[in-house]
Amino acid sequence: MLNRRSLAVGALVALGTLAAPVVVAQQASPADQAITYRKSVYQVILWNLGPMGAMVQGRTPFDASTFARNAQRIATMAPMLSEAYVVESATPGKTRAKAEIWKNKADYDKLMQDFVTQTASFANVAKGGDLAKIRPAFGQMTQTCKACHDKYRSE
Template sequence: MKAAFSFAVAAAVLLGAAPASAQFAKPEDAIKYRQNALFVMGQHFGRLGAMANGRAPFDAKAAADNADIVLTLSQLPWAGFGPGTDKAAPTKAEPAVWAEPAKFKAASDKMQAEVAKLAAAAKTGNLDNLKAAFGPTAASCKACHDDFRK
């Protein structure tokens, strides 16, 4: 039931994401949008990590479902990093996000590519495949946090 609810939330977020940048009446709205997308993505990624690291029993269906949600959400937060969203509300984003946009985009592209590999690995239903894809995905998240998050 939790997975179905999470998937429904992710689907609703995705449907609203296409015109997301047009929906931000204020920079604060964009900040809240990106923070929420990243938070939900982190929750589902954490479930995969618990399975990959042996802290939770491996459930192939749950792994595939969570990986699909992470894949969908990995495409969303970037619209929330527009001009003026560096100072409008409390944020953990470093000034480098706006000072080095090409580097930031490369990091987000790398993370999305690794998440796609993770989702493919999760769909195999094999824990070893999940473990093999989880590490590089986590490393891509960490690299972005190291460079672009306070």
């Protein structure tokens, strides 16, 4: 049976549903949105990289189709990163991106471009399904992650 209390709860639930997107939109500044976006892209990349690393190292059996699929996903995600490095997002404490990125933007963009190129050619090698070729290509591709992290990501 409906009483005053359950009506009030119902109204609150309805309000909450309607109000939630508005609140989110007000809270996330353009800087926060850019930081959340790029971290999410890196997380998607990492999620797909993990199983490939295990296969390359022989910790799990090599599955050519999963490997090629994940490599293609990373190649698709990589070009989505550079747009997230808006200058407003150089916010100490909220991000591990070093301020040097925006001082050396041309150098940073070059590392990002290398990464995009590497992930695309790696996806092609992965499509071939030959583990003997995939292994060195995997090392080369992940080297571009390290090159950038060493220089531009703080601990």
